[in-house]
Amino acid sequence: MCRGLRAAIGGRVIARVHQRRSGLRQPFPRGFAKRLTGRRVEAIDRRGKYLLIRLDDGVVLIVHLGMSGRMVVGARRNRFDTHDHVVFETADGPDVVFNDPRRFGLMDLVAADRLDRHKLLRGMGPEPLDTAFTPAVLGAALAGRKTAIKAALLDQRIVAGLGNIYVCEALFRAGISPRRRAGTVGPAQAARLVPAIKGVLADAIAAGGSSLKDYVQADGELGYFQHHFAVYDREGKPCPGCRCGGGVKRIVQGGRSTFFCPNRQR
DNA sequence: AACAAGACCTGCATGC
DNA sequence: TGCATGCAGGTCTTGT
Numbered sequence: 001m002c003r004g005l006r007a008a009i010g011g012r013v014i015a016r017v018h019q020r021r022s023g024l025r026q027p028f029p030r031g032f033a034k035r036l037t038g039r040r041v042e043a044i045d046r047r048g049k050y051l052l053i054r055l056d057d058g059v060v061l062i063v064h065l066g067m068s069g070r071m072v073v074g075a076r077r078n079r080f081d082t083h084d085h086v087v088f089e090t091a092d093g094p095d096v097v098f099n100d101p102r103r104f105g106l107m108d109l110v111a112a113d114r115l116d117r118h119k120l121l122r123g124m125g126p127e128p129l130d131t132a133f134t135p136a137v138l139g140a141a142l143a144g145r146k147t148a149i150k151a152a153l154l155d156q157r158i159v160a161g162l163g164n165i166y167v168c169e170a171l172f173r174a175g176i177s178p179r180r181r182a183g184t185v186g187p188a189q190a191a192r193l194v195p196a197i198k199g200v201l202a203d204a205i206a207a208g209g210s211s212l213k214d215y216v217q218a219d220g221e222l223g224y225f226q227h228h229f230a231v232y233d234r235e236g237k238p239c240p241g242c243r244c245g246g247g248v249k250r251i252v253q254g255g256r257s258t259f260f261c262p263n264r265q266r
Numbered sequence: 267a268a269c270a271a272g273a274c275c276t277g278c279a280t281g282c
Numbered sequence: 283t284g285c286a287t288g289c290a291g292g293t294c295t296t297g298t
Contacts, residue, residue, distance in 0.1 A: 025274075025293080049292080067292055068276075083276085102275045104292055147269060156293085163291050212291065232291095254270065257289085 001071060001209070002051055004218025006044040008073040009090050013040045014055075018087040020080065025066060025106040035109055036061065036088070048124050048160030058112050062120060066104025072097050073218045096218075125159045128197050133159065135190035142182040142190070149185055150178035151254050153197075162197065165210055165232045168259050170197040172231045172239065177265045178251070178258045203228065231259040239264060 017033035029035075040056040051071075053061040063071070073094045080087065086098040086107065098105070110118045125141065126133045141158045142149070152158050153167040162170070171178050173196035176189055185193065204210060209223030212233075217223060226233075230240050235250040239261040251258050 064292080066275095067290065069291095100275095101277065102290090102292095104275070106293095145268085151269085154292090165291060210291065255272085256292095 001065070001218055002044055002046045004073065005051070005053070005071060005096065008094055008218060009041050009088075009096060010044055011041060012090040012093040013038065014088055015091040016089040018080070018089075020085050020087070024085060024100060024103045026108070028107060029109045032107070032109065035059065047121055047127070048156055049163070050120060052115070054112060060110050060112050060115055062108045062110060062118070063098070064106045064120075066100060066102060066106070068102040069098065069100035069105035071218055072099065072220050074220065123157050125157050128159050128161055128201055133194065133198075135187065135194045138194055139185065139187055139190040142185050145182035147182055148178060148253055149176060149180045149182045150258050152182035154254075154256070159197070161201075164256050165229070166197070166200050166204065168232045169200045169230060171265060172260060173200060175265055177262070178253060178260050180266075231261060234259060
C-alpha cells in the first residue's frame with residue numbers, strides 16, 4: 001500500500017479533500033480537510049500498520065486501514081460509493097479514495113517532530129524487517145511473558161506490524177505451537193521465529209498482500225498471497241508437506257481464530 | 267502489571 | 283424469502 005501510494009501521489013499537491021463524515025474509529029482532527037488542502041506530499045512511509053504521509057508544511061497524515069479499509073488510486077469520479085469516507089484529489093494526478101465499511105480505520109494529523117511521541121506510535125516494537133529485529137531482541141521482549149506466543153506476536157509493542165494472518169503463518173513456518181507460553185520460547189526457537197516472520201512478510205509483500213474480502217493494493221489490484229497460506233483459513237485441510245492425518249486445526253485465542261498444525265508445531 | 271473479554275462497525279455465509 | 287447467528291487483515295477500553 002505504501003509503495004503504491006508513493007508511486008501514485010508522491011510529490012503531488014492535494015488540491016481538494018472530500019471529508020464525508022466526522023470521523024472513523026476516532027474523530028478526524030479539527031480542520032482536517034482544510035489543513036490538507038494545498039499541501040504537497042513530500043514522502044510516504046510507514047511504521048507498523050500506520051501509513052505516514054509527510055506533507056510540505058511539516059505535518060504528517062497518519063492513516064490506519066483497520067480491518068476493512070482500503071486506499072484506492074484512480075481517476076476522478078463524479079460520484080461516491082458507499083463507505084467512501086475521504087477522497088483526496090491531487091493536482092494533475094489521480095484521486096485517492098479511502099473506503100472502509102467497518103470504520104475501524106483512522107486518520108490523524110501530527111507535527112513531524114512529534115511523530116515519535118504520538119499516542120498511536122509511542123511504545124511500538126521494532127520493525128520486523130529491520131536488521132535490528134534479531135532473535136536476541138525478540139527473545140528479550142518475550143522473556144517472562146505468560147501469555148501465548150500467538151497473542152504476544154499480535155501485540156504491537158513486541159513487534160510492529162504483524163496481524164492475525166501473518167502470525168499464524170510465521171508460527172507455522174517456525175514450527176512453534178501458537179499455544180506455547182511466550183516466555184518459554186528459547187533462543188533456538190527465536191532463531192527460527194525471526195526468519196519465519198521476515199520470510200512471511202517478504203513473501204506477502206512480493207505477492208501484493210492478502211486479499212480476503214476488502215484488501216486491495218493502491219492500484220486496485222488484488223494481492224495473491226492468500227493462495228499461499230499454509231494454515232490460515234485452512235481448517236481441516238492438509239498443511240504443506242504434512243502427511244500426518246487431521247490437517248490444520250482452528251482454535252480461538254483472545255477471541256481471534258488461530259490456525260495451526262499440531263503435528264508440525266510444538 | 268499482565269491478561270482476557272467486551273466494544274466498536276458492516277457485510278457476508280450459513281442454517282432454519 | 284426472511285431472519286438469526288457467527289465470523290471477518292484491528293485495537294482501545296474495561297474488568298479481573
